[in-house]
Amino acid sequence: MNLWLPAASSNAPETDRLLWALLLMSCVVLALVFTLLLRYIVKYRATSPLDRGSVSQKTWRLEVGWTAATLVVFFGLFVWGADLYVRLFQPPQQALKIYVVGKQWMWKVEHAGGQREINALHVPLGRPVQLLMTSEDVIHDFSIPAFRIKHDVLPGRYEALWFTATRPGRYQLYCTQFCGLDHAKMTGSVVVLSQPDYANWLARNGDDSTLAAQGQALYMRYGCSGCHGGNGVGGGASGSTVRAPALVGLYGSPVALAGGTTVIADDRYLHDSIVMPQSEVVAGYEPIMPSYAGQIDEEGLLKLIAYIQSLAAQANP
Amino acid sequence: MNSTAADTDIAVPRGQTEGSYLTDGYSVRSWLLSTDHKRIAMLYLASITFFFFIGGAAAALVRLNLIVPEGLLGSAEAYNRLFTMHGVIMVWFFLVPAVPVTLGNFMIPLMLGARDLAFPRLNLLSWYLFMAGGVVTLWALFSGGLDTGWTFYTPLSTAYAKGHVVMAVVGIFISGFSSIATGLNFIVTIHQLRAPGLTWYRLPVFIWSMYSLSVLLVLATPVLAITLVLLAFERLFHIGIFDPAIGGDPLLFQHLFWFYSHPAVYMMILPGFGVVSEIIPAFARKSLFGYKFVVWASVSIAVISFFVWGHHMYVAGTSLYSALLFSILSYLVAVPSAIKVFNWLGTLHKGYISFDAPMLYALGFVGLFTIGGLTGLWVAALAADVHLTQTYFVVAHFHYIMVGAMVSAFFGGLHYWWPKITGRMYPEMWARIAALIMFIGFNLTFFPQFILGYLGMPRRYFSYPPEFQVLNVLSSAGATILAAAYLLPLGYLVWSLLYGDKAPANPWRATGLEWKTPSPPPTVNFLVTPVVTTGPYEYPPPERTSG
Numbered sequence: 025m026n027l028w029l030p031a032a033s034s035n036a037p038e039t040d041r042l043l044w045a046l047l048l049m050s051c052v053v054l055a056l057v058f059t060l061l062l063r064y065i066v067k068y069r070a071t072s073p074l075d076r077g078s079v080s081q082k083t084w085r086l087e088v089g090w091t092a093a094t095l096v097v098f099f100g101l102f103v104w105g106a107d108l109y110v111r112l113f114q115p116p117q118q119a120l121k122i123y124v125v126g127k128q129w130m131w132k133v134e135h136a137g138g139q140r141e142i143n144a145l146h147v148p149l150g151r152p153v154q155l156l157m158t159s160e161d162v163i164h165d166f167s168i169p170a171f172r173i174k175h176d177v178l179p180g181r182y183e184a185l186w187f188t189a190t191r192p193g194r195y196q197l198y199c200t201q202f203c204g205l206d207h208a209k210m211t212g213s214v215v216v217l218s219q220p221d222y223a224n225w226l227a228r229n230g231d232d233s234t235l236a237a238q239g240q241a242l243y244m245r246y247g248c249s250g251c252h253g254g255n256g257v258g259g260g261a262s263g264s265t266v267r268a269p270a271l272v273g274l275y276g277s278p279v280a281l282a283g284g285t286t287v288i289a290d291d292r293y294l295h296d297s298i299v300m301p302q303s304e305v306v307a308g309y310e311p312i313m314p315s316y317a318g319q320i321d322e323e324g325l326l327k328l329i330a331y332i333q334s335l336a337a338q339a340n341p
Numbered sequence: 342m343n344s345t346a347a348d349t350d351i352a353v354p355r356g357q358t359e360g361s362y363l364t365d366g367y368s369v370r371s372w373l374l375s376t377d378h379k380r381i382a383m384l385y386l387a388s389i390t391f392f393f394f395i396g397g398a399a400a401a402l403v404r405l406n407l408i409v410p411e412g413l414l415g416s417a418e419a420y421n422r423l424f425t426m427h428g429v430i431m432v433w434f435f436l437v438p439a440v441p442v443t444l445g446n447f448m449i450p451l452m453l454g455a456r457d458l459a460f461p462r463l464n465l466l467s468w469y470l471f472m473a474g475g476v477v478t479l480w481a482l483f484s485g486g487l488d489t490g491w492t493f494y495t496p497l498s499t500a501y502a503k504g505h506v507v508m509a510v511v512g513i514f515i516s517g518f519s520s521i522a523t524g525l526n527f528i529v530t531i532h533q534l535r536a537p538g539l540t541w542y543r544l545p546v547f548i549w550s551m552y553s554l555s556v557l558l559v560l561a562t563p564v565l566a567i568t569l570v571l572l573a574f575e576r577l578f579h580i581g582i583f584d585p586a587i588g589g590d591p592l593l594f595q596h597l598f599w600f601y602s603h604p605a606v607y608m609m610i611l612p613g614f615g616v617v618s619e620i621i622p623a624f625a626r627k628s629l630f631g632y633k634f635v636v637w638a639s640v641s642i643a644v645i646s647f648f649v650w651g652h653h654m655y656v657a658g659t660s661l662y663s664a665l666l667f668s669i670l671s672y673l674v675a676v677p678s679a680i681k682v683f684n685w686l687g688t689l690h691k692g693y694i695s696f697d698a699p700m701l702y703a704l705g706f707v708g709l710f711t712i713g714g715l716t717g718l719w720v721a722a723l724a725a726d727v728h729l730t731q732t733y734f735v736v737a738h739f740h741y742i743m744v745g746a747m748v749s750a751f752f753g754g755l756h757y758w759w760p761k762i763t764g765r766m767y768p769e770m771w772a773r774i775a776a777l778i779m780f781i782g783f784n785l786t787f788f789p790q791f792i793l794g795y796l797g798m799p800r801r802y803f804s805y806p807p808e809f810q811v812l813n814v815l816s817s818a819g820a821t822i823l824a825a826a827y828l829l830p831l832g833y834l835v836w837s838l839l840y841g842d843k844a845p846a847n848p849w850r851a852t853g854l855e856w857k858t859p860s861p862p863p864t865v866n867f868l869v870t871p872v873v874t875t876g877p878y879e880y881p882p883p884e885r886t887s888g
Contacts, residue, residue, distance in 0.1 A: 027792065027796070029795065029796050029797060038724075039724050039725065039727070039728055042722060042724055042725050043719070043725055043728070043795070046718065046719045046722065046725060049715075049718070050712075050715040050716070050718070050719075053711070053715055054711060054712065054715065057682060057686065057707070057708075057711050058708065060686050060689075061686060061689070061704065061707065061708070064686065064689040064690055064692070064694070065689060065694050065696075065704070068625070068689060068690070068691060068692045068693065068694050069693075069694050069695070069696075070626070070693040070694055070695040070883070076691040076692075076693075076882065077691070079627070079628075079691050083630060083631045083634070083687065084631075084634075086631075086683075086687070087631050087634045087680065087684075090679070090680065090683050091676060091680055094675075094676050094679045094680070095676055098672035098673075098675060098676065098718070099669075099672065101672065101718060101721075101722050102668055102669050102672050102721075102722070104722065104724075105668060105721070105722030105723040105724045105725055105726070106665055106668060106723050106724075107724075108723070108724030109655070109661075109664065109665075109668075109723030109724045109727065110661065110665075112724070112727065113661045128501070161496070161500075161501060162494075162496055162497040162500075162501050163494055163496075163497065163591055165656065165731060167731070167797070167799065169728065169732075169796065169797025170797075172724075172727065172728040173727055173728070174656055174727060174728070174730070174731065175656050175658070175727075176656055176657045176658050178585070178591055178592070178657075178658055179496065179584075179585045179586065179591065180585025180586070180591075181585070181658060183658050196797065196806065198797065198799045199799070200730075200731035200732065200799040200800070201494070201731060202421075202489075202490045202492075202494070202497070202800070202801040203497060204421075204488065204497060204501055204502065205417055205418055205421065205488065206417060207417075207421070207801060207802065207803075208412075208417060208799075208801075208802040208803040208804045208805070209417075209804075317586070
């Protein structure tokens with residue numbers, strides 16, 4: 025029986041400290057309650073001749089006292105837990121992005137260089153990694169106990185999870201949101217490699233083309249260039265108006281929508297614009313783009329987004 | 342405490358001076374069409390006992406499967422259907438109704454000095470709705486079952502799960518109307534049918550907790566009903582509500598579901614608070630410490646519990662700010678629960694404590710509820726929950742509350758009022774042994790699961806990595822002890838129906854109107870309407886005896 029769980033991410037020791045504090049608090053309260061309970065039931069057992077004296081009728085001082093004490097302790101715990109949690113929402117700017125697609129019942133991982141894995145995730149040591157996750161079917165959950173993190177993986181959405189691995193090794197990966205028949209088989213391992221080993225691993229498993237290059241091939245195959253132009257330069261005149269907006273420099277920049285609102289062209293926006301093009305139409309364009317829902321799978325969408333992202337990088341070197 | 346007024350204008354109904362509600366007709370019809378709250382409570386008692394053992398059998402098979410890492414049952418499909426069945430039956434057909442429909446149904450009119458509930462026919466209808474829902478759900482479970490878990494998360498339940506999802510949902514939907522009708526009945530009864538002199542602050546805490554519970558039943562259950570209808574519509578007609586592939590939002594389901602299901606947790610535990618608040622003063626021979634604080638703690642739990650549902654969704658993909666808000670509200674709802682524990686301890690202080698079986702169950706409740714409540718603080722802390730949620734830690738936490746504490750309270754209440762309900766005493770020694778075994782068996786079963794959860798073992802796993810085996814075997818071993826503790830009362834309580842000693846009207850020398858009428862009570866409850874002149878729990882210090 026191994027009662028030790030490795031703490032292999034920068035977040036893990038901090039979460040453990042919180043858990044130890046919770047354990048300590050629980051033991052203190054439990055000791056208090058059980059001591060009083062046992063003391064009273066022995067001391068004041070019916071057969072005990074002990075003189076009980078007078079019983080105070082004024083209870084409100086005690087009541088207010090322990091209510092206030094509980095509130096203060098609870099507020100402290102809230103702040104502590106919240107502080108660590110807020111950091112999970114703040115990935116470093118330079119985090120290495122890796123894409124994860126969950127489906128019944130496997131994890132598919134896509135690296136920017138085109139490397140693909142199934143039920144495994146290789147990450148470098150000491151470098152922040154941000155996972156961008158989506159599901160092809162039901163809700164899953166990507167959980168790495170050694171990193172003390174997990175997050176649900178939803179269909180139709182990108183959910184993010186970030187960590188910095190601090191110990192090389194192989195750690196268990198689970199799906200922790202019940203997802204049907206083989207939920208218990210939807211496991212794998214996260215392998216933390218030193219940076220040189222990671223570079224080797226990338227090189228050994230490298231495809232000929234990067235994720236963006238594969239995306240470019242899809243861009244041509246699905247006829248996106250017909251409206252958005254070769255290399256996403258936009259154009260395609262339709263009568264007096266331009267049919268489709270340019271994609272160069274789009275990623276990460278604000279987009280004015282037909283409704284008057286503005287959104288940032290992030291992964292979610294690009295994803296939804298391909299599968300639900302009518303929902304957020306760019307101001308000044310007709311809603312004529314057909315939906316690709318059901319035609320391009322989640323991995324294909326990731327590749328297209330990677331391609332569009334690469335166009336932005338070219339535009340702003 | 343309560344003097345009975347010999348009002349001459351209250352006529353004693355036909356032939357009721359000698360018999361009890363049990364001797365008022367022996368035909369099947371006299372039970373199945375009875376509008377007597379006591380007989381209906383007995384119908385419910387038989388029904389929920391049946392459901393409890395069905396749900397328990399499913400749990401036994403779940404624990405059996407987990408003895409070996411690769412899964413002893415050999416079929417993930419069977420395992421998934423078993424834990425779904427366990428959850429569905431236990432939550433909707435045992436835990437939520439258990440105390441209210443049996444002990445509540447029986448005791449509320451007696452504790453109020455009333456003839457019956459406000460709407461006796463509605464009460465009977467509630468039982469039929471409950472049984473109709475139960476039969477439909479059982480049909481779904483036994484004709485092949487379903488593998489969604491009791492939480493029915495979408496789009497798994499609407500687009501991917503095989504099995505009888507809609508039928509199970511229809512069963513739960515029907516039984517929901519039983520909950521709503523019962524809640525309404527209790528609220529009106531408590532408002533309208535209190536005996537002369539029985540003011541709100543003279544009500545036993547059990548009545549207050551039944552009142553708080555009823556408010557939850559009436560306000561939350563309709564939301565569940567709507568949610569289940571939407572689920573069925575999406576599954577049957579592919580109307581996009583929750584499934585993003587057809588334009589829905591999967592998190593919408595979770596919001597709606599937990600908006601019911603979090604208050605549902607308090608529906609399960611509030612009656613437990615009520616039962617224990619009756620038992621502890623009775624066996625400590627002392628007034629309940631901080632009566633008004635205990636009362637208002639129940640009410641505030643009922644109110645705040647509507648605003649904490651989001652703490653089930655810290656890792657589900659909701660916004661950061663909503664998570665922060667739900668975390669602080671979750672700590673807030675824990676305060677009144679803590680207050681209650683301290684008040685029960687305060688009641689013991691300077692008491693004259695005796696250890697009859699009901700008291701043992703009540704003390705067990707306090708211990709298990711404290712552990713369950715404290716671990717609730719772990720999962721309310723945002724970053725801690727990120728690690729612990731969806732693992733066995735959560736399984737252990739909510740079983741401590743819902744099974745450890747709540748079932749202890751149910752058994753405590755059942756033993757406490759058994760003489761009143763049946764007119765028979767149960768065998769005290771056996772009952773004390775059962776209470777003890779239940780406490781030990783429960784801890785053996787569920788304590789290892791806290792450690793499993795910290796180590797990362799996910800819930801709802803048919804098979805698991807071999808390093809978790811030792812703790813799983815421990816847990817399964819504990820479950821056999823727990824099963825024995827549940828079967829024991831079934832045996833000796835049935836025995837006591839036939840051979841138990843005749844119970845006096847007030848075997849515990851307890852306060853409360855229910856003890857002012859014979860055991861078992863006559864059909865009319867009180868031959869003369871009681872008049873209340875004092876508060877509850879006015880226990881005089883016992884006269885000096887050799888003990």
